Amino acid sequence: MATVSIESLTKRFGRVLAVDGLSFQAPPGTITGFLGPNGAGKTTTLRSALGLVRPTSGRVLIDQHRYQDLSQPRRVVGALLDPGATHPGRTGRDHLRVMAGVTGVGDSRVDALLEQVDLTEAADRRVSGYSLGMHQRLGLAVALMGDPEVLILDEPANGLDPEGIAWLRGLLRGLAAQGRTILISSHLLSEVSQTVDRVVIIDEGRLRFDGTLAELGSGTVSVRTAGGAKLRDALTRRGFQVAVTGTAALEVRGATADQVGQVAADERIGLSELTTDRASLEAAFLRLTGSSEIPAAPAPRRSPAASTSPATPAAN
């Protein structure tokens, strides 16, 4: 089983510090979402992991080895970096044949992969006529070619329609269930929140968060249960803030879905629904990345003005 381990990675391009002392791990059997706004350093990190970019300091190890030291790298790591990276005049099948040659697999693998990513019908057309979604599928076929233990995918959901995203989710879930290590990047939390097990969030090249989605969304958890009163008491005893929002509905603040589920299990209370508030996930992501794209507040200008105004009276 291969863990991807980013260790104190720093990369400087001239005067720009793209990645700044970043450390995290992507363990086997899980899908790790690697998130951050555009320009946060995600692609530089992934390219460093794959030996394409030389780190200024630090290193990335895949199953204890640097990528460039792997003897058959494509058999260990499958990567999708840029779905548009194809020779436009070549057909999809020829593109895969070229890749099969250097991966060390036969042409029979090409047919199987075309089938797997649902491109058999378009296989003999030039890739210049492919849609972005088809390019993504072709890129995934290349990544899967060597049947690798580790998949590193940069923005794989980009350009896929909802049906395509669902297909991708199913594919990645299946691969993770086989014990493979999957690291996927995205600049949109909503795009991957239903796919990933863990999230790593970076901004300006630095680590902002590393944990499960439940931990990220720690804030508001919605519960539906027939035993509402009993659960409310149990949660309150443990120090959580609980609000009753309906006849059989509670809203728990300052808790993760894991914690609420555990309390319910301890108290033998059956639940019919347990969800982390999506809006709170999104808000946490935006807060961590210092993004200015926070959904418009009723009076967005007021609070920054108040905090910077010298006339504001000191809190006392």
Added chain:
Amino acid sequence: MHTLISNELLKLRTSRAPWILLAAQLLLVLAAVSGIVISGEDLRNAATTRLMLAHAGPSFIFVLVLGITAVAGEYRDGTISDTFLATPRRSRVILAKLIAYGGAGLVFGLLSTLSALGVTVFSHAVAGAPLDLATTDVWTTMAGTVAFMALTCIIGVAIGSIFTNIGASIGVALAWTALIETTMYSLLGDLGRWLPVLSGFALQNVPQPKILPQLTGGLVFAAYALVFAVAALTVTTRRDVS
């Protein structure tokens, strides 16, 4: 290494640019060699035979561009990332391309020379002029032209590896051959014989003043190819691919 070279040849066969370049090159050779006949050169003169065969030479521009597309084309399409992912030891990739495209240049040179030979044989037959192909001079000119093309393609691969941008690479190569080297030649006088393109032309063994002997020219041109190849290998291994 064998796998890498055959993979490069597969890439060559499955894209259109090499075929278009080859067709254009052969057309240019046919036109250039026919031009000598039309301009009224004396076909009974043995020197004219070598001049006709050597007129395959100026089409080396197409081979140079073919070489440039080997690496710079992959940078343009972005496929260079996948290529280096499959073979993280980049020097092996560049080496495979130098060898594969050296071979492609050889084939281009061979076909160009044969086209020139075809026009030569045909025009002599039509004019009823005697054609003596059994002389050493004729064969050294043809072999020299083929070697010139092979080395040119290798230099093209190196130029593309060094500049990576395909437009810049072709621009630099054309500016050098059409402008810079001719200017330097007029400034350098006799030393100008040692410039890259002129040392390459020396390989064709056409008797001209102010050009190196064939063997010397060939060694100088091969040395240029070697220097370019080493530079390409050095910069490629150190570069960030992003």
